[in-house]
Amino acid sequence: MIIAIASDHAGFELKGAIKSHFPEHEFQDYGTYSVDAMDYPDTALPAARAVAEGKAERGILICGTGIGMSIVANKIKGIRAAVCMNADLARLSRMHNDANVLCLAGRFIAVHYALVIVNTWLTTSFEGGRHQIRVDKIKEIEGERQ
Numbered sequence: 001m002i003i004a005i006a007s008d009h010a011g012f013e014l015k016g017a018i019k020s021h022f023p024e025h026e027f028q029d030y031g032t033y034s035v036d037a038m039d040y041p042d043t044a045l046p047a048a049r050a051v052a053e054g055k056a057e058r059g060i061l062i063c064g065t066g067i068g069m070s071i072v073a074n075k076i077k078g079i080r081a082a083v084c085m086n087a088d089l090a091r092l093s094r095m096h097n098d099a100n101v102l103c104l105a106g107r108f109i110a111v112h113y114a115l116v117i118v119n120t121w122l123t124t125s126f127e128g129g130r131h132q133i134r135v136d137k138i139k140e141i142e143g144e145r146q
């Protein structure tokens with residue numbers, strides 16, 4: 001799978017761990033590239049756009065809380081970004097919401113557990129059915145009904 005990945009300084013370490021833990025996936029890295037303080041919208045935006053434009057199938061965004069990244073990503077039409085603090089939320093964000101961007105809290109989750117969350121999120125399918133109706137309503141709000 002081609003995955004757009006991005007972080008700010010608070011998510012830099014976890015971004016590296018995710019990239020090296022999943023060699024079966026191709027990561028497009030939109031930065032940041034050091035622990036120097038930077039502004040999360042600057043990396044969240046191009047990564048989210050890559051997913052919205054179909055250049056990547058999914059996105060993973062990491063900042064201190066995951067919240068700033070999710071706020072930015074959800075401004076982009078076609079993005080359904082979810083902050084997931086555990087593997088159950090990651091699974092449900094895929095099954096029920098067809099989340100195409102996973103946002104992680106680099107300052108609040110241990111690296112080994114974040115990798116479990118990512119693995120769960122990457123391997124869980126959307127359930128469709130009644131959930132498709134709800135996702136379609138989100139698309140209707142965005143004006144991109146298909």
Ligand code: RB5
Binds near residue numbers: 010040065068
């Ligand atoms: C950076 O200090 C922090 O504000 C950022 O990583 C993120 O948590 C914002 O939502």
